Amino acid sequence: MKTITGASLINSKIERYKESYKLMNISMTEEDIAKITSDCKLIRNICDECKRESEVTVQIGEELDYESSTAQICLECLEKAVFIAKKSL
Numbered sequence: 001m002k003t004i005t006g007a008s009l010i011n012s013k014i015e016r017y018k019e020s021y022k023l024m025n026i027s028m029t030e031e032d033i034a035k036i037t038s039d040c041k042l043i044r045n046i047c048d049e050c051k052r053e054s055e056v057t058v059q060i061g062e063e064l065d066y067e068s069s070t071a072q073i074c075l076e077c078l079e080k081a082v083f084i085a086k087k088s089l
Helices: 006-023 030-038 075-087
Strands: 002-005 056-061 070-074
Touching: 002 006, 006 030, 056 075, 070 075
Parallel strands: none
Antiparallel strands: 002 056, 056 070
16 A cells, blocks of 8 residues: 555656656656646546545555556545444444
8 A cells, every 4th residue: 555645646657757758769858847747637636436636545456557456545435444344343
């Protein structure tokens, strides 16, 4: 598990772009990075349970990849899940 924030989403996106640029033998410029970080739709932190944007989510499951079983869950949904689980004990 790991926490996901807006900053971590931005850094992750930049690293993925850098890898792609490197594979194409293209240098990433400061302008490219500015474009990535200014595109808000690339850095929305959406809860997979309630579908709302959240400042922080927790990534649960496999390491995020193309076909991984991964979920990003907000604090409110995590609290609900813990409540439901405790209630069933």
